[in-house]
Structures are given as C-alpha cells and as structure tokens.
Amino acid sequence: MAKIKMALARPPHEGRRFANTAISIEQALPASRVSLRAGSNELAELTKPLGFKLPTRPGTSKIKSSLSALWLGPDEWLLINSNPKTVSALMEKLDTIKCSNVDISHRNTAIIISGKAVEDVLNAGCPRDLSLDAFPPGSCSRTLFGKIEIILWRLTDDRFHIEVWRSYSEYLWAYLLDAAKDTG
Amino acid sequence: MLLIHCPYCEEERPEVEFAGAGEAHIDRPKDMNAMSDAEFEKFFFIRDNLKGVNYERWRHIHGCGRFFNAVRDTVSDKFLTTYKSGEKKPDPAKLKTGKGAK
Numbered sequence: 001m002a003k004i005k006m007a008l009a010r011p012p013h014e015g016r017r018f019a020n021t022a023i024s025i026e027q028a029l030p031a032s033r034v035s036l037r038a039g040s041n042e043l044a045e046l047t048k049p050l051g052f053k054l055p056t057r058p059g060t061s062k063i064k065s066s067l068s069a070l071w072l073g074p075d076e077w078l079l080i081n082s083n084p085k086t087v088s089a090l091m092e093k094l095d096t097i098k099c100s101n102v103d104i105s106h107r108n109t110a111i112i113i114s115g116k117a118v119e120d121v122l123n124a125g126c127p128r129d130l131s132l133d134a135f136p137p138g139s140c141s142r143t144l145f146g147k148i149e150i151i152l153w154r155l156t157d158d159r160f161h162i163e164v165w166r167s168y169s170e171y172l173w174a175y176l177l178d179a180a181k182d183t184g
Numbered sequence: 185m186l187l188i189h190c191p192y193c194e195e196e197r198p199e200v201e202f203a204g205a206g207e208a209h210i211d212r213p214k215d216m217n218a219m220s221d222a223e224f225e226k227f228f229f230i231r232d233n234l235k236g237v238n239y240e241r242w243r244h245i246h247g248c249g250r251f252f253n254a255v256r257d258t259v260s261d262k263f264l265t266t267y268k269s270g271e272k273k274p275d276p277a278k279l280k281t282g283k284g285a286k
Binding site for chain 1: 185192193194195197198200201246247248249250
C-alpha cells in the first residue's frame with residue numbers, strides 16, 4: 001500500500017510573542033490531542049494505557065509526565081500528549097478499549113498566557129470567575145471567550161493554557177493582544 | 185450576568201454558556217404509527233408555554249455539553265432549581281416555599 005502523506009500541523013502563531021511587565025502571550029509548544037469519550041464502566045480499563053486514573057471530579061485535570069487529561073464532561077476528556085514518540089502507541093492501546101478516541105491534533109492549537117494581570121486579560125473576553133478560589137490551578141473547563149469556544153486550563157496561579165480551534169486562534173490572539181495593551 | 189447551576193459541572197456558570205431547548209418531561213410515544221394526526225400534533229407541536237413556573241430542558245452547550253432540566257419562572261426569569269436529565273420532576277409546592285431553590 002502506498003504510504004499516506006500527512007500534512008504537518010505547524011503552530012499558527014509560531015515566532016509571535018507579546019510581553020510587557022504584566023502579561024506574556026505566546027504559542028504553546030506543539031502537542032498531539034485526543035478527544036476521549038468513555039462510559040463509567042470503561043474507566044478502570046483506561047487507567048492502564050494512560051498510566052493514571054482519569055479525573056472524574058468536574059472541572060479537574062491530571063498531568064503525568066508528557067500526558068495530560070482534562071475533564072470536559074461526565075464522559076468526555078481531552079488528552080494532550082506533548083511527547084510525539086508515544087502518540088501512536090497510546091492510540092493503538094486506546095483502540096482496543098470500548099471508547100471513542102479521535103485524533104484532533106490538527107484541529108486544535110493552544111496559546112499560553114501568563115503574568116500578574118492574567119485574570120484581567122482573560123476576563124476581557126471570558127465571563128467566568130477566575131479567582132483562585134473559584135478556579136484554582138489544575139482547573140479546566142470549556143467556556144466562551146468573546147464569540148468563540150475555548151478550553152481554559154489553569155496551569156499555575158498566573159499561567160493559563162487556552163486550547164482553541166485552529167481557525168479561531170487568530171481571533172483569540174488578536175483579542176488577547178488588544179486586552180493586554182491595557183496592562184503593564 | 186445570570187448564573188445557571190449546571191447539575192453535571194456542579195457549579196454556577198454564566199448564562200452565555202447555555203442554550204434553552206424547550207419544554208421538559210415530554211415523553212416520546214411508544215408507537216408513533218398508531219397515533220392519530222391530532223395526537224401526533226399534540227405531542228410534536230403543542231406546548232404549554234405557561235406564564236410563571238415552567239419545566240424546561242437546557243443544554244450546557246459551551247461547557248460539558250449535557251442536556252439537563254430546569255424549573256424557571258418565566259415572569260422573573262429566576263431559575264428555581266436545575267436537575268439531571270432522567271431525574272424526577274421536583275415537587276412545585278416545595279420549590280415555591282424556597283426549598284431546593286438555588
């Protein structure tokens with residue numbers, strides 16, 4: 001069989017960066033992503049290929065070395081794998097389990113935003129309460145930013161990972177930049 | 185902004201994350217072929233559209249994606265309670281006295 005040629009997903013904001021004293025916005029490093037959907041009966045089986053238990057508490061995430069799992073819904077998780085060497089092996093293992101594992105690496109990209117004004121800049125477009133009490137580090141959630149849907153994931157107190165559809169990322173970048181100009 | 189409690193996310197979320205999806209607790213008929221046109225019309229098109237307390241379906245479309253049910257007063261736009269799909273209709277008498285109100 002002929003070898004299938006794959007288009008490479010280049011990060012859309014490669015080389016771009018914004019930084020002032022209060023905020024820094026940059027493209028996240030390339031990673032592969034899987035939309036995972038599984039019922040409660042399969043959760044135990046999934047522990048082995050993933051290497052950890054999937055988070056089941058709403059709005060929480062789990063990171064183990066290069067693999068992260070974000071709770072999006074009662075039967076839905078986003079897996080982000082930053083190690084390109086383990087991508088196909090993980091997919092093959094997931095294929096043997098009764099679950100839906102769809103590779104969405106080329107659909108999504110991510111922007112990292114950090115700095116002391118990070119909550120203010122995000123709240124320019126996102127109506128969520130992002131205080132540390134309501135949205136502590138490790139929290140993740142699908143939500144809205146302006147007109148687009150994003151997945152917001154708090155990595156540390158002042159650092160967020162924003163997962164976004166690739167074609168929406170230009171809008172997100174421009175919006176964040178606009179909001180960031182009011183800081184610093 | 186109006187906050188709506190999502191029973192799956194177990195927290196209050198901004199209204200813009202949600203989409204309304206019509207009246208709740210409408211049972212799908214077991215045998216549609218056996219229905220008369222009038223019966224089908226009643227099931228498919230006719231809704232109560234009450235002024236006041238309504239049982240509604242809502243979807244947390246920009247969140248967990250789940251459908252759930254809500255009791256909402258259409259006069260005050262106040263959500264009296266929300267609950268997971270498949271759960272029993274809450275007793276309206278208890279809601280009016282404030283029990284179970286969010």
